[in-house]
Amino acid sequence: MITKKAEYAIIILAELASHPPGSMVTSKEIARNRAIPANLVVQLLAALKEAGWTSGTRGPSGGIKLIIDPAEVNLRQVIETIDGPIGITRCLFSNTPCQNKTHCSLRGVWAKAQQNMLSVLEEVTIKDLAEKGAKDC
Amino acid sequence: MITKKAEYAIIILAELASHPPGSMVTSKEIARNRAIPANLVVQLLAALKEAGWTSGTRGPSGGIKLIIDPAEVNLRQVIETIDGPIGITRCLFSNTPCQNKTHCSLRGVWAKAQQNMLSVLEEVTIKDLAEKGAKDC
């Protein structure tokens, strides 16, 4: 399952993207605006920074800003940054089909189902959500 | 994520469907043929019986048999029988969008992504897998 943390990360990015480009927003503001636990915002911002999407300035009048075009980041990327690789079954995590059996016809079904899901998540960008005003679920 | 138990249940049904209609197979045979822990087979058969898909006869020369047309049972049904309702995010488990916010544009994305996945799982039946000789992953 896509975790709540990944969902929060998407919402945090959408919140940042909803402000004028280059402007700073504090983690507390994000937490308040989107009703996300403040400590979680801090934790998630660390991962978003690591991914190269945000940068922070410390001290008074500091904050976080987006350093990429929100149209260039899609939901799959954010989810995988926070949760790690996506797999709807354990089978899909190993890159080779079942070693102990000669053939696995289930794997193809899982792969197709997952790809159908991922293509939707790849189509939608942070910009799309920021425009629609994404809120928490 | 789709659990291993759900995957096992699918494979158990495919195994049953791969035998002549009406014929009996013991849980131990299923376990051996498909390399599934014998106790888990027993546990899962209870759920498959509850769903009305199999029936068992106890004692010597007993076993399990399918009591439905394997073409009538699809993967989504089996998964939901074992794992409960499918939801790629927590959001999709509540049938109403976020009460605390007026609108949630993320929900629509999750719903579409999930539906794209489910439609693949609905297309594939136990019969399809039995014909292809589905094995464990």
Add this chain to the structure above:
DNA sequence: TTATAAATAACTAGATTGGTTATATTATAT
């Protein structure tokens, strides 16, 4: 009446989730 097989129920170790808590570091307003 005994061996065989399903049926039922309860338990468990380990991993994951959704956080919390504590502390350190840095920039700026005064």
Add this chain to the structure above:
DNA sequence: ATATAATATAACCAATCTAGTTATTTATAA
């Protein structure tokens, strides 16, 4: 300079879920 506001980093935790195991009971064919 220095107090303060803010990011940054790390470690911890309770609750739940997963993938099983263990133990017991019931039915039936030979």
